[in-house]
Amino acid sequence: MNSSHLALIVPILKHILVYIYLFLFYCASFAQSGNCYIQLKGRVLDSSDQMPLSHTSIATLGVKTTETITDKDGYFVLKNLCPDSVEFHITHFDYDHLHIHLVLNKDTSIIIYLKHSTTDFSGIKLSVKQEKKESINQLNKADIDRTKGLSISEVMSEIPGVSLQKTGSTISKPVINGLQGNRVLIVNNGIRQEGQNWGAEHAPEIDAFLATQIRLLKTVEALRYGADGIAGVLLVGPLSIFSYKEHMLYGEVNSAASSNGRAGILNAMLGGKTNIGFPLYWRVQGTLKQSGNVKTSRDFLANTGTKENNYSLNLGMQQGKLLSEVFYSEFHTQIGLYLGSQVGNITDLQTAIQSSRPLIQSDFVYGVNRPFQSVVHRLIKIKNEYRVNARNKLELTLSLQKNHREEYDVLRSATSFSGPSFDYYINTNMGELLWSRNDYHNIRFKTGLFGLRQSNAYSGRFFIPGFFQNSIAPFFLASKNYKNLHLEAGLRYDVKQYEYYLWKNNNLNVNNLNYKGLAYQVNVDYTMQHHSLGLAVSSTWRPPGPNELYANGLHQGIASFEKGDSGLRLERSYSQSLNYVYSYRKFKIESEWFYQYINGFINLIPSKTFALTVRGAYPIFVYKQTNAELYGMRFKTSYEFNKHFATGLEYNFLYGNDLTNKTPLQQMPPFNGTFKITYTRKNIETTLRVQHTAEQTRYVAESDFLAPPPAYTLFGLDLKWNTRINKQDIQIALNIDNLGNQAYRNYLNRFRYFTDEQGINFRFHIQIPINIQLKK
Amino acid sequence: MIQTNFIKNALLLICITSIAITACKTEEPKPDQAPENENELITTVQLEFEDSVTQLKSYAVFKDLDGDGGNNPSHFDTIYLDSQRTYFTRILLLDESKTPADTISNEVLEEANDHLFVFKADGLNLNVQILDKDQNNLPLGLYSRWKTGSSGMGKVNVTLKHQPGLKDGTAAPGESDISLDFETQIR
Numbered sequence: 001m002n003s004s005h006l007a008l009i010v011p012i013l014k015h016i017l018v019y020i021y022l023f024l025f026y027c028a029s030f031a032q033s034g035n036c037y038i039q040l041k042g043r044v045l046d047s048s049d050q051m052p053l054s055h056t057s058i059a060t061l062g063v064k065t066t067e068t069i070t071d072k073d074g075y076f077v078l079k080n081l082c083p084d085s086v087e088f089h090i091t092h093f094d095y096d097h098l099h100i101h102l103v104l105n106k107d108t109s110i111i112i113y114l115k116h117s118t119t120d121f122s123g124i125k126l127s128v129k130q131e132k133k134e135s136i137n138q139l140n141k142a143d144i145d146r147t148k149g150l151s152i153s154e155v156m157s158e159i160p161g162v163s164l165q166k167t168g169s170t171i172s173k174p175v176i177n178g179l180q181g182n183r184v185l186i187v188n189n190g191i192r193q194e195g196q197n198w199g200a201e202h203a204p205e206i207d208a209f210l211a212t213q214i215r216l217l218k219t220v221e222a223l224r225y226g227a228d229g230i231a232g233v234l235l236v237g238p239l240s241i242f243s244y245k246e247h248m249l250y251g252e253v254n255s256a257a258s259s260n261g262r263a264g265i266l267n268a269m270l271g272g273k274t275n276i277g278f279p280l281y282w283r284v285q286g287t288l289k290q291s292g293n294v295k296t297s298r299d300f301l302a303n304t305g306t307k308e309n310n311y312s313l314n315l316g317m318q319q320g321k322l323l324s325e326v327f328y329s330e331f332h333t334q335i336g337l338y339l340g341s342q343v344g345n346i347t348d349l350q351t352a353i354q355s356s357r358p359l360i361q362s363d364f365v366y367g368v369n370r371p372f373q374s375v376v377h378r379l380i381k382i383k384n385e386y387r388v389n390a391r392n393k394l395e396l397t398l399s400l401q402k403n404h405r406e407e408y409d410v411l412r413s414a415t416s417f418s419g420p421s422f423d424y425y426i427n428t429n430m431g432e433l434l435w436s437r438n439d440y441h442n443i444r445f446k447t448g449l450f451g452l453r454q455s456n457a458y459s460g461r462f463f464i465p466g467f468f469q470n471s472i473a474p475f476f477l478a479s480k481n482y483k484n485l486h487l488e489a490g491l492r493y494d495v496k497q498y499e500y501y502l503w504k505n506n507n508l509n510v511n512n513l514n515y516k517g518l519a520y521q522v523n524v525d526y527t528m529q530h531h532s533l534g535l536a537v538s539s540t541w542r543p544p545g546p547n548e549l550y551a552n553g554l555h556q557g558i559a560s561f562e563k564g565d566s567g568l569r570l571e572r573s574y575s576q577s578l579n580y581v582y583s584y585r586k587f588k589i590e591s592e593w594f595y596q597y598i599n600g601f602i603n604l605i606p607s608k609t610f611a612l613t614v615r616g617a618y619p620i621f622v623y624k625q626t627n628a629e630l631y632g633m634r635f636k637t638s639y640e641f642n643k644h645f646a647t648g649l650e651y652n653f654l655y656g657n658d659l660t661n662k663t664p665l666q667q668m669p670p671f672n673g674t675f676k677i678t679y680t681r682k683n684i685e686t687t688l689r690v691q692h693t694a695e696q697t698r699y700v701a702e703s704d705f706l707a708p709p710p711a712y713t714l715f716g717l718d719l720k721w722n723t724r725i726n727k728q729d730i731q732i733a734l735n736i737d738n739l740g741n742q743a744y745r746n747y748l749n750r751f752r753y754f755t756d757e758q759g760i761n762f763r764f765h766i767q768i769p770i771n772i773q774l775k776k
Numbered sequence: 777m778i779q780t781n782f783i784k785n786a787l788l789l790i791c792i793t794s795i796a797i798t799a800c801k802t803e804e805p806k807p808d809q810a811p812e813n814e815n816e817l818i819t820t821v822q823l824e825f826e827d828s829v830t831q832l833k834s835y836a837v838f839k840d841l842d843g844d845g846g847n848n849p850s851h852f853d854t855i856y857l858d859s860q861r862t863y864f865t866r867i868l869l870l871d872e873s874k875t876p877a878d879t880i881s882n883e884v885l886e887e888a889n890d891h892l893f894v895f896k897a898d899g900l901n902l903n904v905q906i907l908d909k910d911q912n913n914l915p916l917g918l919y920s921r922w923k924t925g926s927s928g929m930g931k932v933n934v935t936l937k938h939q940p941g942l943k944d945g946t947a948a949p950g951e952s953d954i955s956l957d958f959e960t961q962i963r
C-alpha cells in the first residue's frame with residue numbers, strides 16, 4: 001500500500017537563523033515498525049538555482065552516528081535508520097548548516113534546499129540577502145551601472161565614507177574615513193594590490209570593468225590580507241568563473257562615451273564552461289579607453305588626456321575535489337597631468353593661486369604630453385583549492401605582480417633627453433596557504449600562513465630608495481553563530497623585514513629595518529527581526545612607508561620639499577565601531593559610528609624652515625609621529641514609497657585631531673551627503689542626485705598655501721532604460737554629472753591651487769549582456 | 777586516464793602563463809645597484825661682471841652639486857659692485873654633477889626663443905638692461921648691462937623662466953628653472 005504525504009516543514013525556520021530557509025517535502029512509502037531498517041533517500045539542491053550540491057555531508061546526531069556524502073548529482077542514501085525522531089545535520093562548505101528533525105517510521109525521500117552561506121566571512125561571495133543586509137559597505141547594481149566608464153577609485157567612492165584624494169582631473173585614490181596612502185589596503189581578485197601605494201598621485205592600477213564587485217570589508221576576513229589596512233580594506237574583483245554552467249556562453253559588451261574629455265570606452269568580456277575530458281572554466285576580458293582635455297565650467301585644461309588598455313585571462317579547472325585557477329591581467333595607462341601644475345617655485349605657485357583662470361590656455365586635444373605618467377601593472381595568480389571533505393578545505397594561492405611606473409616631468413630643455421625623469425620597478429611575490437574548516441563545534445575557522453617578497457628599484461631622480469621586503473604572517477580567523485548572535489574573531493602576527501639601499505655619491509648604505517606585531521579584530525552582531533546591532537573592536541599596525549622614512553626632495557606639483565625621518569617607529573591603530581541597521585518593509589536605516597586612536601600616527605607637517613635650491617627656497621615639510629584620533633559617522637537610509645518612487649539619503653562626517661600638537665588633522669574630507677530620488681516607470685529609471693560637500697573649517701592655516709575651498713552643491717541626473725531588441729537585452733544609460741556646470745574646487749584635490757573641477761559631463765553608456773545557450 | 781590528462785593540461789597551462797610572464801621581462805634595475813640618473817641639473821650659476829672702464833672681472837657663484845635636497849649649496853656668493861659704474865654681465869650655467877660638466881647656458885642659447893632671464897633689484901640703486909635677443913627679437917638675458925648708482929645693500933633676484941611656446945617678453949608665463957636672491961653690496 002503506497003501512500004504519499006506532502007509536508008511543509010516551516011517551524012524549523014524559527015530554530016535556525018533567520019537567513020537560513022528550508023523547503024522540504026517528503027514522501028513516505030513503506031510503514032515499518034520495530035527494527036532499524038528504514039532508508040532515507042534524498043537530494044540536496046541550491047535554494048536559489050536548484051543546482052545539485054555534491055560533497056554535502058548528511059549525518060544523524062545521537063547515540064549512533066551515520067554519515068554519508070552526496071554524489072555529483074546531489075543524491076544520497078542513508079540506510080538502517082531506526083524508527084524514531086531523528087536529528088540530521090546537513091553541512092556543505094559554502095552553505096549554511098542545517099539541523100532538521102524528522103520523525104521516521106517508514107522509508108522516506110526528501111529534497112533539501114540549502115541556502116548559500118551568508119554568515120561566511122569569505123571575501124566576495126555574497127548572496128542577494130547579504131547585499132541587502134549591509135548595503136552601506138558595498139555597491140549595489142545601480143551604483144555600479146551609474147559609474148561604468150569611470151576609474152576604479154571613482155567607483156569605490158560611491159561607498160559612504162570612501163572619498164577621493166585627487167591629483168587634477170585624471171588621478172584619484174580612495175581615502176577611507178580620512179585615511180589614505182599606505183593605510184588603504186586594496187585587495188584585487190583576492191590579491192593585495194602592490195604598486196607604489198605610498199604616492200598620493202599614484203592611482204590604483206585596476207580595470208574598473210573587471211571589478212564588478214566592490215566592498216568595504218568589515219569582517220575579520222580583512223586580517224587575512226594584511227595588518228596594514230589601518231584605514232580599511234577595499235575588496236574588488238570579478239564574479240568567480242566557477243559559477244558558469246555548461247552549454248552556456250556568458251559575457252558583456254560595454255560601450256561608453258562622455259562629453260567632457262570626449263572619452264570613448266570599449267569593453268568586452270566572454271566566458272563559459274567547456275568540457276574537455278574535465279570541466280574547463282574560462283573568461284577573457286579587455287578594455288580600451290581614451291579621453292582628451294577635460295573642461296572646467298569655462299576652460300579646457302591643457303594636457304589632461306588619458307589612455308588606458310587592459311586585458312585579462314582567467315582559466316579554471318575542476319577535477320574531483322580539486323579546483324585550480326589561473327588568472328592573468330595586464331593594465332596599461334598613460335595619464336596626462338595639467339600642464340600648469342608644474343610650477344618651478346613658490347613664486348610661480350602664488351601666481352597660479354592668484355589667477356582664477358588657468359594660466360595656460362588650451363583647446364581640446366587628445367594627445368598626452370609631458371608632464372605625464374605611464375604605468376604598466378601585471379598580475380598572475382595561481383590558486384588551487386582542495387576540498388578534503390564537506391568540512392575541510394585547503395587553498396594554496398601564489399601570485400606575482402610586476403608594476404612599472406614612469407613619470408615624465410616637463411623638461412627644461414627640449415634637447416636634453418627623452419626618457420622618464422624617474423621610473424620605479426616594484427615586483428611582488430606572494431603566497432598563502434589556507435585551511436578552512438566549516439564545522440568545529442559549530443565554529444567556522446580559517447587559518448593560514450601568508451608570505452611576501454618584494455623588490456623596489458628606481459632609476460632617475462631620487463625620491464625614495466630601492467628596497468627588498470620579506471614578510472611572513474600566520475593568521476587565524478573564526479566565526480560562530482549562537483542564536484541571534486554572530487561572533488567573529490581574528491588574529492594575525494606579522495614579521496616584516498626591510499633592506500633599504502641608500503646611495504650617496506656612489507657610496508652604498510644599507511639600512512635593515514625589522515618590524516613585528518599582532519593585529520586582532522573581534523566582531524559581535526546581534527540580529528533581531530527588524531534590527532541589527534554590531535560592535536567591532538580591532539587593532540592593526542603598519543610600518544612607516546619608504547617615503548616617510550627617506551623622502552628627500554621636491555614635490556613639483558605642490559611646491560614643497562618633503563623630508564623623511566629614518567627614525568620613525570611603526571604606527572598602531574585601535575579602533576571601535578558600532579553599527580545599527582533598522583529595516584522594516586520598504587524602509588531601511590544603516591549607520592556606523594566609529595572612534596579610532598592611532599599611536600605614532602605619521603603625519604606630514606610644516607617644519608617652518610626652508611630648503612634652498614637653484615629655483616629658490618621651498619618650505620620643508622617633515623614626517624613626524626604624533627598621536628591622533630579620528631571619529632565620525634556613516635549613515636545611509638532608503639525608502640520605497642511605492643513601485644514608482646524610491647528615495648535615499650547618505651552622508652558621513654569625520655573629525656580628526658592631532659592629539660600631540662593639539663591641532664586638527666590636515667586633509668580630512670569635510671561633511672558630505674547625497675540625496676537621491678528615483679522614479680521608475682516601465683523599463684525606465686530616472687534618478688535625480690543632489691550632492692552637498694561642506695567647507696572644511698578644521699585645518700591648520702600655516703601648513704597650506706591656500707585655505708580650503710567653500711562648500712558646493714552639485715546636481716546629477718541619471719536615466720536608465722532596459723529594453724530588448726531581437727530577443728537581446730540591452731541597457732542604455734545617460735548620466736549627467738554637474739548638471740549646473742558649476743565652478744567649484746575640491747579640498748582633497750592637490751591641484752585645487754590651479755584649477756576648478758570638471759564642468760558638466762554627459763555620459764552615455766550601452767551595456768549588452770550575453771547569455772547564449774549552446775547546442776548540447 | 778582523466779587524471780593524467782588533467783595533469784598534462786594543468787602543466788601546459790602553467791607553462792603558457794610562465795612564458796607570458798618571462799616574455800615581458802625587460803632590463804630592470806635592481807634595488808642593490810646604483811641607480812642611473814640621466815636627468816639634467818643646473819648645479820652652478822656663475823655671474824661674471826666686467827667693469828666697462830677697468831675691464832677687470834669679478835664673479836658671484838651659486839653652486840649645489842647634488843641638486844635639490846641632500847647637502848646645502850656649497851657656494852652662494854655675495855655680489856660686490858662699485859658705485860657709479862657700468863658692468864657687462866655674462867651668465868654661465870653648468871651641470872657639474874656629470875663629468876665632464878655640461879654647459880647648460882649653451883642649451884639656453886640654442887633654445888633662446890623659449891627662455892628669458894629676469895633681473896629684479898631690491899633696495900638697491902641698480903639698473904639692469906638685457907643686451908642679447910632671441911630670433912624673435914625678444915630679450916634673452918645671458919648678456920646684460922648693470923649700471924650702479926649710489927652705494928647700498930640689498931638683493932638681486934636672478935630668475936630663468938622656461939617659456940616653451942609661451943614667450944612674449946614678459947616674466948609671467950612658464951615655470952622658473954632658476955630663482956636666486958643674491959645678496960648684493962654696492963660700495
